[in-house]
Amino acid sequence: MEYEAVIGLEVHVQLKTHSKMFCGCATAFGAEPNTLVCPVCLGYPGVLPVMNAEAVRKTILSGLMLGCEIARFSKWDRKNYFYPDMPKNYQISQYDLPLCKGGRVGKFGITRIHLEEDVAKSFHFAETSGVDFNRAGTPLMEIVSEPDMRSPEDAFAYLTALKEVLIGGGVSDCDMEKGQLRCDANVSVRPVGEKKFGEKVEIKNMNSISGVRRALAYEIQRQIAAVKRGETIVQETRRWDDDTSVTSVMRTKEHAHDYRYFPEPDLMPVEVSAAWLAEIRRAVPELPEAKRRRFVAHYGLPEYDAEVLVADASVAAYYEQAAAGSKNPKAISNWVMTELLAKFAENTIAPAQLAELVAAIDAGQISGKQGKEVFAEMFATGKNAAVIIQEKGLAQLSDAGALEGLVDQALAANPKSVADFKAGNAAAINFLKGQVIKLSKGKANPQLAGEILARKLQG
Ligand SMILES: [Zn+2]
Structure with a gap:
């Protein structure tokens, strides 16, 4: 019998705001532990949270970029559970009325996007443990997908595209190594043709997008092998270990939380006015998909070139500046892709200088082969093509x-x-x-x- 996987992803994204979700403490990665804290984010009794409007704005902006329906009315709820890195014993989150619903990432559906506060971070040493509250209260956006993915590659494509949109919109830097983007995956298997979902397993602790792909590939094979042996898959949470490349049980369903959500009494509901929504809508940047289409239509590039150039916003911006001053946008694309892309971070050649080099080749002043020599010299010295052609006596005889x-x-x-x-x-x-x-x-x-x-x- 053939089996297929059903995958849904829950992605947590730390928003790029100056201050935390419900207090004025700064958000900064890598600061001395417990230096960016106050009574609110330390969960002292009697303190009152104050909503960070910029975090709400960035969540709505994300929703607009992803084609979600924006709730004009939403509210905050307390998610109750005990955890050593959460002194209040509850997290302020959104339960039944999230800020955004629906939407898509490529061909995969989004269920909802809601906003909450991050918890502190525990560190375990040889004989002691420590808690750093700098992270506690950082605005955290959760994006829940529909169970639309069928393979590890689908999940990889979803996360890559999602990250591209969020970085492009300035919502988050999405650095997974810094924990700015964290992903949990729900995965089950079922016989091909079966409509009902199998029992789902949640996988945690994946630290890169390729790690998610590896973890899913392993877990899908594990589940299919178990089902073929006649075993029953049980609902549980498993931890991925990237070094040994296996998942292992963290907790089973008996330990599943009952969060006892109830409305947060210390915060007003969020009402989004038509004027504010319109203002945020005007800030929606051109999305990668639209940019790719524009590169094909406007510069006459093949789709492959558009995809490569648009994959990195700074490369795309560089290309546009160079192409703006050139009669040969395809040649500019070739130079960027073959000569510049691999060492783009060290690039010293200004867009206009590249356009000048392409023009010199197109005018027959130098050959394409000589152009590579000139390019290397430009890259090393920052000099203009004309200067190098002159110095090296490279000019072709075109008189x-x-x-x-x-x-x-x-x-x-x-x-x-x-x-x-x-x-x-x-x-x-x-x-x-x-x-x-x-x-x-x-x-x-x-x-x-x-x-x-x-x-x-x-x-
Ligand atoms: Zn604080």
């Missing part, structure tokens, strides 16, 4: 008058080839062209030399 003289010499020295050409051997012109280039010590513009030769031979 028609000078070339005519050389053509005349070549014709006079090779009467047999001239006769061959006139007798109908068209290929004889190539030998003559070679002679012209030789006479010019390799500097003759081959195209122009060919044109002059053809004119003289036919005339």
Whole structure:
């Protein structure tokens, strides 16, 4: 029997705000432990939370970028549970009325997006443990997908595209190593053709998008093998270990939480006015998909080029600046993709300088091969193409008058080839062209030399 996987993802994203979700403490990664704290984020009794409008705005912006329906009315709820890194014993989250519903990432549906506060971070040392409350109260956006994915590759594509949109919108830096984007995966298997979902397993502790792909690949095979052996999959939470490449049980369903949600009494509901929503809508940037389409239509690029260039917003911006000053946007794309992309971080060549190099090649001033030499020198020195061409004496001979003289010499020295050409051997012109280039010590513009030769031979 053939089996298929059903995958849904829960993604937590730390929003890029200056201060925390419900207090004025700064959000910063890597600060000395417990230095960015106050009575509110330490959960002291009697304190009152104050909502961070920028976090709400960035969540709505995310919803708009992902095609969600934005709730004009939503509210806060307390999610109650005990955890050593959460001194209040509850987390302020959104339960039944999230800020955003619906939406898509590529062909995969989004169920909802809600906003909550992050918890503190525990550290375990040889004999002691410590808790750093700097992270407690950081605005955390949770994006829950529909169970639309069927393979680890689907999950990889979903996360890659989601990250691209969120970074593009300035919502988060989405650095998984810093915990700015964290992903839990729900996965089950079922016989192909079966409509009912199998018992789902939640996987935690994946630290990269490729780690998610590896964990899912392992877990899907584990479940299929178990089902084929006649075992029953039980609902449980499993931890991925990237070093040993296996998942292991963290907790089973008996330990599932009952969070006893109830409305947060210390915060007003969130009402989004039409004016504010319109203002946020105006801030929605061009999305990668739209940008790719525009690159194809406006610059006449193949889809492959558009995809490569748009994958990195700074590369796309560089390309646009260079292409704006060029008559040959496809050539600019070729140079960026083949010569620049791999070392883009160290690039010293300004977009206008690249456009100038392409123009020099297109004008026949230098050959494409010489262009690579000039490019390398530009990259190393930051000098303009014109300066390097001058310094290295690379300029091709494109002066028609000078070339005519050389053509005349070549014709006079090779009467047999001239006769061959006139007798109908068209290929004889190539030998003559070679002679012209030789006479010019390799500097003759081959195209122009060919044109002059053809004119003289036919005339
Ligand atoms: Zn605080």
